[in-house]
Amino acid sequence: MSLTMLQNFLLLHPALSAVCAGAIGACVGSFINVCIYRIPQGISIVTPASRCACGKPIPFWFNIPLFGWLMLRGRADCCGAKISLRYPLIELITALFYAAAWLLLPPAKASVACVLLPLLILLAGCDLDDMMVPDAPNFALVGTGLFFSILLPSIHGETSHNIEVINRIHAATDSLIGIAVGTALVWWIRTIGTVLAGREAMGEADIILCAGIGAYCGWQGAAFCLFGGSVIGVITALPGMILSKIKGEEYTGVVPFVPSLATAGTIWFFRGPELVMAWHQWVNS
Ligand SMILES: [Zn+2]
Structure with a gap:
């Protein structure tokens, strides 16, 4: 599929493309969470891969934006520690903003x-x-x-x-x-x-x-x-x-x-x- 075809497809299906924009937004939101946690502490935002506060690595399916938190019902799988509501909230807000930007702006x-x-x-x-x-x-x-x-x-x-x-x-x-x-x-x-x-x-x-x-x-x-x-x-x-x-x-x-x-x-x-x-x-x- 060429780029123009993709563009036309997205313009013809605004609801579907808004969902896609929202999904990208949720992933960006997940990255923002990493940045909010790491940048003020001077930790690299690229490595190491995400870890629980107890030090255990988090499997990627629990890192899926929004769904990870819902699957875990707000508690870490490894140690049961509470995961702040802030994480899914920031993912949700970013997702909504991306969808809104796609629908409302040129x-x-x-x-x-x-x-x-x-x-x-x-x-x-x-x-x-x-x-x-x-x-x-x-x-x-x-x-x-x-x-x-x-x-x-x-x-x-x-x-x-x-x-x-x-x-x-x-x-x-x-x-x-x-x-x-x-x-x-x-x-x-x-x-x-x-x-x-x-x-x-x-x-x-x-x-x-x-x-x-x-x-x-x-x-x-x-x-x-x-x-x-x-x-x-x-x-x-x-x-x-x-x-x-x-x-x-x-x-x-x-x-x-x-x-x-x-x-x-x-x-x-x-x-x-x-x-x-x-x-x-x-x-x-
Ligand atoms: Zn843990």
Whole structure:
């Protein structure tokens, strides 16, 4: 079967291809789990093959994304140790995102999503796990964002010029401005917030992440990532804040900001232009 035939087949059977995209996503999610566990500890993500916490190697059929965990019903086969729900959850989330990207986005943007989404899930997972956000995948976000902007200018909507190089230059400019705006916005908010709060508000990881969203989505994406992410962060922290207020205790929880920023960035990547249109309609109504 030639590549064009495969392409046509996939376009004619969207449900079937969404299931395929989801299956690939589940496998990527399984790899993200390995990365979340190993990268902060400085262990290689390639070798050794996956092992149980007790040291015994895990047979490959128990490593099949989602099904492995279901077959084991959340307990290791070798020693009965509990396997965190986090593993199947990350596989499921990645699978759903891959299927959604295939169904909702144009082909160029959907293929870019296959790189952007795993990086965001990885960074969010590391932050939720132990508040340690590794630099390498974060900088990879900025680098790949710029790279894909030049390779596929249509992800920035730059398709109008009939000379392809001009579209690429425009998209690269959108991306670079996005990086600059993302960096500057978070840096300023962090500086002012730190002065006002008397303790470090936001971390360097937040700056790089917003710059990365800017690289993929332009300056509007970077701005939405920061402000939308702040709203999401506050909403997720609210139940804890209210609960400690009721109990009369001081709120000591820390809001993991990276997952909130990553969520806002993902929303913008999927539906940014539509959000701008809805905003204009709302303002002008
Ligand atoms: Zn074991």
